[in-house]
Amino acid sequence: MAGNTYSSWALAGTLIVFSPVLMAQKFPSKPIRIIVPLAGGGPTDVLARTISQKITEDLSQPVVIDNRAGANTSLGTEIAAKATPDGYTLLLTVNGFTINPSLYSSLPYDPIRDFAPVTLIATSPLVLVVHPSLPAKSVQDLIALAKSKPGQLLYSSPGSGSLPHLAGEMFNTMAGVKLTHVPYKAVTNAFSDLMGNQVSLMFPASPLAMPQVRTGRLRALGTTGPRRMETAPDLPTIAEAGLAGYEASLWYGVLAPAGTPAAVIRLLNDQIAKTVELPEIRERWAALGAEPLHNKPEEFSAFLKADLSKWAKVVRDSGAKVD
Numbered sequence: 001m002a003g004n005t006y007s008s009w010a011l012a013g014t015l016i017v018f019s020p021v022l023m024a025q026k027f028p029s030k031p032i033r034i035i036v037p038l039a040g041g042g043p044t045d046v047l048a049r050t051i052s053q054k055i056t057e058d059l060s061q062p063v064v065i066d067n068r069a070g071a072n073t074s075l076g077t078e079i080a081a082k083a084t085p086d087g088y089t090l091l092l093t094v095n096g097f098t099i100n101p102s103l104y105s106s107l108p109y110d111p112i113r114d115f116a117p118v119t120l121i122a123t124s125p126l127v128l129v130v131h132p133s134l135p136a137k138s139v140q141d142l143i144a145l146a147k148s149k150p151g152q153l154l155y156s157s158p159g160s161g162s163l164p165h166l167a168g169e170m171f172n173t174m175a176g177v178k179l180t181h182v183p184y185k186a187v188t189n190a191f192s193d194l195m196g197n198q199v200s201l202m203f204p205a206s207p208l209a210m211p212q213v214r215t216g217r218l219r220a221l222g223t224t225g226p227r228r229m230e231t232a233p234d235l236p237t238i239a240e241a242g243l244a245g246y247e248a249s250l251w252y253g254v255l256a257p258a259g260t261p262a263a264v265i266r267l268l269n270d271q272i273a274k275t276v277e278l279p280e281i282r283e284r285w286a287a288l289g290a291e292p293l294h295n296k297p298e299e300f301s302a303f304l305k306a307d308l309s310k311w312a313k314v315v316r317d318s319g320a321k322v323d
Contacts, residue, residue, distance in 0.1 A: 027087055027264050031062040034090045034254075035083075037076025039069040043205070043288045047122060047252055048092045050284055054275045072096050072161050072322070074107055081109035085259035087268065090118065092254050095163045098307040102315040103161045103322050111308065117300035118254040119269050121276050122290040125225030125249050126167055127209040128238060129218040130201040131194060139221050139241035142201070146177035154199040155179045156190035161322040164190075166311065167203040167224055167248040169318035174243050194218070205250065206231070206289035224248040231286070251307075252290070253300060265297055 034052060038044045052063035068076030073096035083089035097111055136142040146153050157165040160183045168179055182199055184190035194202045212218040222238040223229055226247050238246045254272060273294040282292050
C-alpha cells in the first residue's frame with residue numbers, strides 16, 4: 001500500500017481495492033507505537049512521552065512509547081524502517097539518524113529510501129564549556145590557546161559518533177585547531193571528568209551545562225545553535241564569537257516507514273504541530289533546553305538531506321571514527 005494511489009489485491013477471483021484516503025479517514029483505529037531508539041528517562045524519551053499523552057487524548061487511541069536503545073540509535077531505527085507502513089509505527093529520533101550513515105560502513109536501512117518524514121518537533125543547542133582553570137574567556141581565546149598547544153587540550157563526549165563528539169570535530173576543522181577527543185560510555189562520566197578537570201572542555205546539552213555555569217564551576221564560551229538561547233541571552237553563539245557558519249544543534253523529529261499513505265502523514269503532521277504549540281508543552285520542554293517547532297513533511301525531508309551532507313563532510317574532513 002505504498003504511495004498515494006489506490007492499491008489492489010486479487011483474492012479468490014475478486015479484485016479488492018484499498019484507498020489510502022479511506023484508510024486515513026479511519027485512522028487511527030488502534031494504538032500507535034512510537035519507537036524511541038534511545039534508553040528511557042533521557043530528553044528524547046521525555047519529549048516522546050509528553051506528546052504521546054496529548055495525542056492519545058486528541059485521537060482517542062493509546063500512543064505507546066517503545067524504547068529500543070542500541071548501536072547508536074541504529075537498532076530502533078531498523079525496527080521502525082521494517083514496520084508496516086500504515087501510520088501505526090512511528091520513529092522519534094535525533095541527530096544519529098543523519099550522522100550514522102557517514103560513520104558506519106553499512107546500516108540495515110537507508111535514511112532516505114526507507115522513511116517518510118513527518119515533522120521536526122524541537123531543537124536544542126549544545127554549550128561549549130571549559131573548566132575555569134583553563135585560561136580562555138572566549139571562543140577566540142580558546143582557538144589561540146589550542147593553536148599554541150596542538151593536541152594537548154582534551155574534550156570529553158558521551159561516545160564516539162555522538163553529537164558532542166562531532167561538534168568538537170567541526171570546531172577543529174573550522175578553527176584549524178586540534179582538540180583531542182576523549183570518549184566516555186555515558187554523558188555523566190564525561191561531564192564528571194570535566195568538572196574534576198580531567199579534561200578541559202566539552203559540548204554538553206544546555207540543561208546539564210548551565211546550572212554549573214551559573215554557579216561558576218564551569219565557564220561557557222558559546223552555544224552551538226543558530227541563535228542565542230532565550231534562557232542565556234548574553235551568551236553568544238559560536239558562529240557569532242568567531243566561527244561563522246558553525247552550527248551543531250541537537251534536533252528531534254518524527255518519521256514513519258516509507259510507503260505510509262500521504263493522507264496519514266498529513267494527519268499526523270497536523271496533530272503533532274498542534275501539540276507542540278501548546279503552552280504546557282513549550283513550558284515543559286524549556287526545562288530540557290528544547291525549543292518546540294514543526295514543519296511540513298517536504299521541509300523536513302529537505303532538512304534531513306542537508307543534514308546528511310553536512311555531517312558527511314564533518315566526518316570526511318576530520319577522519320572521525322566510531323570505536
